[in-house]
Amino acid sequence: MAGLRTAEWRKLRVEILRRDQNTCYLCGTPDANEVDHIRPRSKGGAEYDPENLAAICRRCNLLKGDKLGHKGVFLAQQTTPPDLVIRDLSVNIPILTDLETSPDQFKPDITDNHKTNVLPLGGRLIGSPTPRIFAHPVEGDTSRAQQAIELAAEIGIELMPWQKHALTEILTMQNGKYVRRVQGLVCARQQGKTELAKIRIIAGIYLFQEKDVILLSVNRKLSLITWRQIDYLIQNTPRLKKLWAKTYTTNGAERIVFKNGAQISVVAATPNGCRGMTADLVFADETRALDQGTWDAAVYTTNARPLAQVLTVSNAGDKTSTVLNNLRDRAINNVSPSLGWLEWSAHPSREIMDKRGWVESNPALGWTMDEETMAHNAVTNDPLAFRVEVLCQFLDNLASPFEVGAWEKCADESIVVEPNGLTFFAFDKSYTHKYAVLVAGQKMDELRVKVKVLQVWSTNTPLDDRQLASDINAHIQRFRPKVVMYDKWVSENVASYLKASGSPLMDVSGKTQNEASNRLAQLMSHGQVIHANEQVLNEAIAACATKHTEYGWKIVRRKSAGEICAALSVSMCAWYASKPQAVASIIVN
Numbered sequence: 001m002a003g004l005r006t007a008e009w010r011k012l013r014v015e016i017l018r019r020d021q022n023t024c025y026l027c028g029t030p031d032a033n034e035v036d037h038i039r040p041r042s043k044g045g046a047e048y049d050p051e052n053l054a055a056i057c058r059r060c061n062l063l064k065g066d067k068l069g070h071k072g073v074f075l076a077q078q079t080t081p082p083d084l085v086i087r088d089l090s091v092n093i094p095i096l097t098d099l100e101t102s103p104d105q106f107k108p109d110i111t112d113n114h115k116t117n118v119l120p121l122g123g124r125l126i127g128s129p130t131p132r133i134f135a136h137p138v139e140g141d142t143s144r145a146q147q148a149i150e151l152a153a154e155i156g157i158e159l160m161p162w163q164k165h166a167l168t169e170i171l172t173m174q175n176g177k178y179v180r181r182v183q184g185l186v187c188a189r190q191q192g193k194t195e196l197a198k199i200r201i202i203a204g205i206y207l208f209q210e211k212d213v214i215l216l217s218v219n220r221k222l223s224l225i226t227w228r229q230i231d232y233l234i235q236n237t238p239r240l241k242k243l244w245a246k247t248y249t250t251n252g253a254e255r256i257v258f259k260n261g262a263q264i265s266v267v268a269a270t271p272n273g274c275r276g277m278t279a280d281l282v283f284a285d286e287t288r289a290l291d292q293g294t295w296d297a298a299v300y301t302t303n304a305r306p307l308a309q310v311l312t313v314s315n316a317g318d319k320t321s322t323v324l325n326n327l328r329d330r331a332i333n334n335v336s337p338s339l340g341w342l343e344w345s346a347h348p349s350r351e352i353m354d355k356r357g358w359v360e361s362n363p364a365l366g367w368t369m370d371e372e373t374m375a376h377n378a379v380t381n382d383p384l385a386f387r388v389e390v391l392c393q394f395l396d397n398l399a400s401p402f403e404v405g406a407w408e409k410c411a412d413e414s415i416v417v418e419p420n421g422l423t424f425f426a427f428d429k430s431y432t433h434k435y436a437v438l439v440a441g442q443k444m445d446e447l448r449v450k451v452k453v454l455q456v457w458s459t460n461t462p463l464d465d466r467q468l469a470s471d472i473n474a475h476i477q478r479f480r481p482k483v484v485m486y487d488k489w490v491s492e493n494v495a496s497y498l499k500a501s502g503s504p505l506m507d508v509s510g511k512t513q514n515e516a517s518n519r520l521a522q523l524m525s526h527g528q529v530i531h532a533n534e535q536v537l538n539e540a541i542a543a544c545a546t547k548h549t550e551y552g553w554k555i556v557r558r559k560s561a562g563e564i565c566a567a568l569s570v571s572m573c574a575w576y577a578s579k580p581q582a583v584a585s586i587i588v589n
Contacts, residue, residue: 012048014446018578020055022526026064031526032057036064125355125374127365128344129161131187135331135341140172140179148203155202155237162187162363163196166342170200170311180340182299182310184287184327187344188390191364193313194226197283200311201230205262206243210280210307213264216273216298217285223266224254226285230264231256267298274298282310288317288324295323316345316392325394345392348401348546348553349521352378352386361392387548401517401546401553406524411533415450417442419479425454426485426508426572427472428565429494433462436491437536437565438472440479441573449523449577450530451570453537469497476503485572487513508572514551516575520567523574531570540566 013035024032036056039045046052056064145168152159159167172179187193204210217223231247234240234256245259255265267273271293274282279301284290302308317324331341346357358365358374365374378386387393417423421442429436436457444450454475457463472494476484486495487509495505508516523529531537544567545558555571557564 008048012050012053016050016053017055019050022055024057024060025054026056026060032060034058034061036061125359125365125371127162127191127363127367127369128359129165129363131342131344132347132360133332133341133343133345135184135339136334136337138169138172138179138337138340140174142173143168144171144173144203144208147207148199151203151207152199155233155240157195157199159196159199160192160364160367162344163192163199166196167200169340169342170309171203177307178309179337180309181302181338182327183312183340183342184324184331185311185313185342186315186324186328186392188362188392189315190369191344191362192368194229194285197226197285197311197313198230198233201264201281201283202233202240204281205258205264206240208307209260211260211262212277212279213262213281213283214274214277214279214298214301215264215266215283215285216269216290216294218269218289218291218294219286220266220268222285223269226283227254227256227264227266269294271297274301277301278304280305280308282308284310284312285314287312287314287327288321290323292322316388316394318388318394328394343392345394346387347403348393349518350391350393351518351552352383352391357391361390384548393546393548393553400542400544401521401555402541402544403521403525406527407531407538407541410524410527410529410531412450412530413533415452415530415532417450417452417454417479423479423481424483424485424573424576425472425476425479425481426569426576427491427494428487428568428572429463429468429491430563430565431490433490434459435563435565436463436468437540437563437569438475439566439569439573440475440481441570441577443577444530447526448528448530449574451537451573452532453534453566456536456566465493466497469494469501472498473501473503476501483576485569485576487568506576508575511551512575513568513571514549514554516568516571517554518552519578520555520571520574523578529570529574537566537570540564540568540570543567 016035017033020032022032025036025038032055034056035053037045037047038052038054041047145164148167148171149159149164166185170178170180170183185193185196201213201215204213215223215227217226234244235247243258243260243262245257248255248257252268255263257263265277267277269290271291273294274297282298282302284295284298287295299310302310312324312327314321314324317328327339328341328343330336331339344361344363346354346361350357350360353375355371358371362369362374365371374390377390381390417440424441425438426441427436427438438454438456439451440454441449441451455471457468457471472484476498481504483504483506484498485506485508486492488495488507489509495507498505520529539562543558543562543564544555546553547556555564555567
């Protein structure tokens with residue numbers, strides 16, 4: 001090990017930990033502080049090759065010893081903390097057994113079997129059985145979920161763990177009624193959403209005495225495909241066919257009629273499509289494309305039925321997805337326990353090739369989907385399309401890009417900015433030109449940076465750029481920062497005045513702003529951006545949302561929220577602090 005104590009190794013170790021974001025490559029914990037040779041040196045592994053090195057936690061390093069590692073394995077743990085949910089919902093998540101969570105439980109398990117809510121991987125990625133974002137916790141006295149799950153097994157449909165979890169949420173009852181009168185469900189394409197809906201529909205007819213079921217989608221072909229699959233299943237399953245009476249295939253009037261008077265109908269996705277109808281269950285597919293008039297007409301068909309329910313499924317929406325976005329906002333804000341929300345989506349900060357995002361947004365991963373297909377789609381498809389269709393990231397996302405509680409854990413009210421330290425400034429101005437913030441950053445050590453607000457400008461009229469530059473220059477004269485960063489799209493005029501004073505300036509806009517946003521999220525999650533718990537900073541971080549661009553994601557202001565100039569300035573400081581800093585050397589000939 002003597003060779004590993006060299007300056008070269010110490011430098012490489014820091015780079016590997018930074019590259020892997022201190023995430024253990026064996027168990028996925030985010031606090032790894034050691035570096036492991038995946039193929040041990042005793043077995044021919046390269047000593048200084050970055051491809052043979054990976055971050056590892058102390059526990060896994062001791063357990064692994066001189067054995068071969070498995071590069072690129074992440075734990076498929078239970079849901080990460082919801083972005084905007086205050087209450088801890090983990091108590092409502094069932095702990096699944098090995099048999100339920102792994103399609104091949106006989107493969108070697110590299111995880112800790114005693115660790116709560118960890119799925120055995122057997123060297124493969126397994127999608128999360130529970131969603132990343134919940135609505136109000138579901139609480140009831142009974143559930144019809146087990147009946148539906150047993151019916152599915154009886155007719156030859158094997159439900160995945162995530163589908164069982166969703167049915168448990170959907171079919172929970174309180175005082176004889178469904179807790180969730182409207183249930184929204186979001187996850188990536190090809191995960192089994194339609195299969196789940198089929199079981200809910202068939203269980204409604206055969207077990208729950210529901211009489212009228214409506215299938216609705218903006219693309220009528222999708223509803224017809226689901227309807228035909230249900231019809232085929234009924235007519236080819238002896239138990240189900242006993243109740244079947246007739247199938248009408250007339251274009252525009254497709255329906256399946258049963259001997260007890262129940263029926264399953266396909267309805268046009270128009271404001272008049274559901275007029276005059278009454279339903280016990282409405283299944284709305286591709287909610288992201290429904291317009292408000294169609295949605296209102298469909299929902300009101302359930303008003304006269306006390307046990308009625310609306311089930312909506314979709315992948316992520318965009319800014320035009322009015323119905324889906326409104327449902328999501330209201331559910332996350334817990335406007336009513338009767339509005340449920342289950343969302344399998346990658347955290348907004350996840351990059352396309354981050355396998356943790358694949359696990360979060362694709363619950364069928366490891367069951368009906370494989371890692372190779374995901375990787376192929378990631379490198380061959382349009383990045384923005386991949387984010388919507390596969391990672392289920394909302395492009396205009398109301399969710400915070402930062403992990404819950406991460407900013408609060410970074411607070412240290414005792415920090416100060418020393419005039420003689422290695423300092424860098426960042427300032428940002430609002431698009432209204434009535435608000436601006438100057439932030440100072442200083443490196444505390446190799447990994448940590450401290451940030452503090454130096455001045456805030458807030459007026460009822462547009463700021464005087466010349467005076468703003470003069471105020472900033474006064475701070476420059478005191479702290480002598482190595483660089484002053486800004487965004488040229490909003491602060492170019494202020495920068496032009498500062499240039500005249502000889503201040504070292506750096507534009508952080510475009511792709512660099514995306515990098516700065518991502519770097520802030522990384523440092524924050526590892527407790528490496530230390531702040532003084534200032535209200536200006538706290539409010540700015542809380543007001544941040546996520547916007548995806550061709551360069552990845554970046555910080556934007558959440559609608560109807562406060563200014564985020566301070567957060568943007570902090571992100572610039574975090575980005576610059578993480579850059580390798582040039583050190584002067586004296587060479588004697």
